Amino acid sequence: MLTLVELACKRDERTLFAPLSETVTPGECVALAGSNGSGKTTLLRTLAGIHSQFEGSFQCEPFLYQGHRIALDELLNPLENLHWFGALDGRTVSDDALRDALARVDMLPYALTPCGRMSQGQQRRITMARWLLSARKLWFLDEPLTALDRQGQVVLNDIIASHIDAGGAVFCATHASLDVAAREITLAPLTEAP
Amino acid sequence: MGGLLRREWQVLARNRAQVINPLAFLFLAVMLFAVGGPLEDNTRAQYGGAVLWLIVLLTNMLSLDALFRRDYDNGVLEQVVCGADVPFLVILLRIGMQWLSTGALVTLLAPFLCLLLGLPGHVTATAMLALALGSPAISLLGAVGAALTVGFSRGGILLGLLVLPLLLPVLIFGTSAINQEVAGITNNAQLYWLGFISMVALTIGPFATTAGLRISLQMQ
Amino acid sequence: MSFTSSIKTLWHKLGSPRWFYQMSGPWVIGFGIAALVLLGVGAVWALGFAPPDYQQGNSFRIMYVHVPAAMVAQSIYMSMGVAGLVLFVWRMKLADVAIAACLPLGMVLTALALFSGGVWGKPTWGTWWEWDGRTVSTLVLLFLFIGIYALREAIEDAGLKARASALVAMIGTINIPIIKYSVEWWHTLHQPASFTLTEKPAMPPEMYLPLLVMVLGMYAFAGHNIISRMRNQILVRESRTHWVREAMATGG
Amino acid sequence: MVQFESWASFFAMGGHGLYVWLAYGATFLVLAISYLSVRGARKRLQQELSWLSGEGGGATQEEETKL
Numbered sequence: 085m086l087t088l089v090e091l092a093c094k095r096d097e098r099t100l101f102a103p104l105s106e107t108v109t110p111g112e113c114v115a116l117a118g119s120n121g122s123g124k125t126t127l128l129r130t131l132a133g134i135h136s137q138f139e140g141s142f143q144c145e146p147f148l149y150q151g152h153r154i155a156l157d158e159l160l161n162p163l164e165n166l167h168w169f170g171a172l173d174g175r176t177v178s179d180d181a182l183r184d185a186l187a188r189v190d191m192l193p194y195a196l197t198p199c200g201r202m203s204q205g206q207q208r209r210i211t212m213a214r215w216l217l218s219a220r221k222l223w224f225l226d227e228p229l230t231a232l233d234r235q236g237q238v239v240l241n242d243i244i245a246s247h248i249d250a251g252g253a254v255f256c257a258t259h260a261s262l263d264v265a266a267r268e269i270t271l272a273p274l275t276e277a278p
Numbered sequence: 279m280g281g282l283l284r285r286e287w288q289v290l291a292r293n294r295a296q297v298i299n300p301l302a303f304l305f306l307a308v309m310l311f312a313v314g315g316p317l318e319d320n321t322r323a324q325y326g327g328a329v330l331w332l333i334v335l336l337t338n339m340l341s342l343d344a345l346f347r348r349d350y351d352n353g354v355l356e357q358v359v360c361g362a363d364v365p366f367l368v369i370l371l372r373i374g375m376q377w378l379s380t381g382a383l384v385t386l387l388a389p390f391l392c393l394l395l396g397l398p399g400h401v402t403a404t405a406m407l408a409l410a411l412g413s414p415a416i417s418l419l420g421a422v423g424a425a426l427t428v429g430f431s432r433g434g435i436l437l438g439l440l441v442l443p444l445l446l447p448v449l450i451f452g453t454s455a456i457n458q459e460v461a462g463i464t465n466n467a468q469l470y471w472l473g474f475i476s477m478v479a480l481t482i483g484p485f486a487t488t489a490g491l492r493i494s495l496q497m498q
Numbered sequence: 499m500s501f502t503s504s505i506k507t508l509w510h511k512l513g514s515p516r517w518f519y520q521m522s523g524p525w526v527i528g529f530g531i532a533a534l535v536l537l538g539v540g541a542v543w544a545l546g547f548a549p550p551d552y553q554q555g556n557s558f559r560i561m562y563v564h565v566p567a568a569m570v571a572q573s574i575y576m577s578m579g580v581a582g583l584v585l586f587v588w589r590m591k592l593a594d595v596a597i598a599a600c601l602p603l604g605m606v607l608t609a610l611a612l613f614s615g616g617v618w619g620k621p622t623w624g625t626w627w628e629w630d631g632r633t634v635s636t637l638v639l640l641f642l643f644i645g646i647y648a649l650r651e652a653i654e655d656a657g658l659k660a661r662a663s664a665l666v667a668m669i670g671t672i673n674i675p676i677i678k679y680s681v682e683w684w685h686t687l688h689q690p691a692s693f694t695l696t697e698k699p700a701m702p703p704e705m706y707l708p709l710l711v712m713v714l715g716m717y718a719f720a721g722h723n724i725i726s727r728m729r730n731q732i733l734v735r736e737s738r739t740h741w742v743r744e745a746m747a748t749g750g
Numbered sequence: 751m752v753q754f755e756s757w758a759s760f761f762a763m764g765g766h767g768l769y770v771w772l773a774y775g776a777t778f779l780v781l782a783i784s785y786l787s788v789r790g791a792r793k794r795l796q797q798e799l800s801w802l803s804g805e806g807g808g809a810t811q812e813e814e815t816k817l
Binding site for chain 2: 586638641642644645648649652653655657658661662665666668669670672673676677679680681683684687
Binding site for chain 2: 132133147148154155160164168170171172173176
């Protein structure tokens with residue numbers, strides 16, 4: 085699903101970590117550990133095609149990327165946002181699929197309130213609904229646990245577990261450990277570039 | 279495609295200030311020029327065309343600065359670049375919407391502006407045609423500057439510095455189209471040139487804007 | 499080796515700054531000597547031996563300094579556009595070194611062209627600044643340079659700085675012909691078609707040859723200056739590598 | 751052949767001497783400054799790096815050579 089060959093990301097012409105070679109197969113959850121500034125976010129953004137300064141290579145099938153930013157338009161309500169993200173993928177999202185996704189994250193009553201007026205945790209839940217609606221099998225999640233309350237974390241672990249069982253793959257950077265059994269990769273930060 | 283367009287309309291409907299403020303500034307600037315400029319009507323007609331185009335250019339710079347800023351901050355732009363099959367289309371739609379809310383609207387309001395600027399009646403048709411042909415180039419090339427400067431907090435100045443030199447031909451041909459109409463000389467050449475420049479901007483604009491956004495996104 | 503394969507190997511070698519650094523040493527000296535000779539001979543020829551202009555007298559000699567500066571400045575901007583294309587398509591690091599090296603000299607020569615243009619205008623038209631087709635397009639060129647310079651100052655990340663300035667240089671280069679034509683057209687509109695100083699009339703050889711020598715001299719100087727700036731840039735960017743250390747130790 | 755009879759008329763340049771010498775002076779001054787600044791930057795770099803090559807380690811002070 086995802087193969088990395090001697091991948092080393094660079095920022096401001098400096099290599100951040102030792103070259104990495106990994107493969108992620110369907111039904112696998114990989115947790116990316118590493119101290120702050122070790123390049124976890126940069127690696128995820130490189131795999132998502134946003135960051136373009138790296139050495140080595142990687143192949144990955146169509147993916148879903150969730151960065152630090154919420155990726156919701158604060159002027160629009162959840163329904164409009166999710167419809168738009170569906171259109172971004174070139175799909176039209178049916179109403180009951182929307183209803184199920186929102187129910188799954190317990191955000192159904194908030195379906196029509198503009199996202200700008202929601203709390204950070206609620207917006208995170210709406211992005212989880214977006215993951216459910218996206219047809220992409222490979223998920224890149226950057227610190228998914230941030231701003232989630234206890235109940236939210238339960239929902240998150242439940243979603244990831246069912247995604248893995250359904251044959252998807254998750255490649256996520258996180259400090260707190262996930263309930264799901266995850267293979268750990270640590271990035272060895274390069275103190276002095278060769 | 280429909281879904282993408284729907285969101286643009288929704289954002290436009292809920293963020294009307296983004297459309298109204300530049301227009302208000304446009305009329306304000308025209309008034310300032312009219313008050314500041316010479317009073318006799320014959321001289322005012324001579325520089326009316328230049329004033330009109332200058333103000334349209336500068337108002338566009340104001341609205342271009344905020345073109346991608348909101349999506350850049352809330353993370354939607356990331357999803358466009360890495361999620362969409364064709365990010366180019368989404369960005370072309372966004373530029374189109376910006377043109378609608380500035381270029382097209384100014385073209386529709388041109389009769390009032392020509393009136394305020396003391397341009398004779400028969401000039402209005404040419405002014406509208408020139409604005410319609412020239413304003414796409416402003417939005418398309420301006421979007422490239424907006425994409426490159428969205429990462430900086432005070433990007434507005436740099437946006438103008440990067441884009442206005444490239445828009446000099448639009449100012450030259452737009453102004454002389456109106457001036458020659460005032461003098462009664464045919465000005466098809468200028469209109470063709472404005473159309474040509476807009477076509478060039480249409481071919482390189484969206485691609486360069488996408489490349490610019492990819493650069494700015496790496497600055498986050 | 500067939501022609502195409504030697505081009506391929508050259509292209510491949512250009513990818514490594516080290517090869518360029520070692521190869522460019524003699525080029526810098528060559529360009530330097532050529533510039534010295536050409537500019538020296540050209541200046542003496544233009545000042546002492548070229549005939550004065552029948553209308554303007556001796557102030558015409560400023561053209562031998564004004565035209566080369568304006569021409570080379572524009573060629574520098576065009577080469578930055580090409581370097582930008584190379585950087586964008588083939589991701590060659592050397593292209594950004596070229597853009598960073600071309601920028602200061604390009605700006606300085608454009609400003610110089612504007613200054614000498616103004617000094618030339620004073621005795622000829624009585625004003626230090628004449629809104630003439632050439633002066634306006636040189637002024638626009640200066641703003642295009644300043645735009646790239648300001649953008650490079652605003653971006654910290656070296657890789658992004660390179661890609662952003664490459665993009666702006668490419669777009670600027672595409673627009674230069676359109677801007678030039680529109681400014682020339684605008685000028686002819688305002689200026690009745692009298693003898694415009696900047697239109698190059700068919701010059702007799704004794705006027706034209708010193709100009710050619712001065713232009714070649716200016717190009718040689720630009721070559722020398724830009725390549726030595728590129729070498730400095732390479733030293734700064736590759737300062738941690740061992741080959742730079744050895745080169746420096748042996749005074750290379 | 752030489753256009754001027756005497757050195758005096760050469761410098762006077764038929765009345766336009768001020769402008770001609772101002773333009774030539776400025777041009778060659780700018781070229782000289784540009785050349786010297788590049789050579790100066792190179793000398794500074796050479797000292798910095800050769801001093802460091804003795805040390806063998808650590809980064810130089812990363813500064814973009816300006817003009």
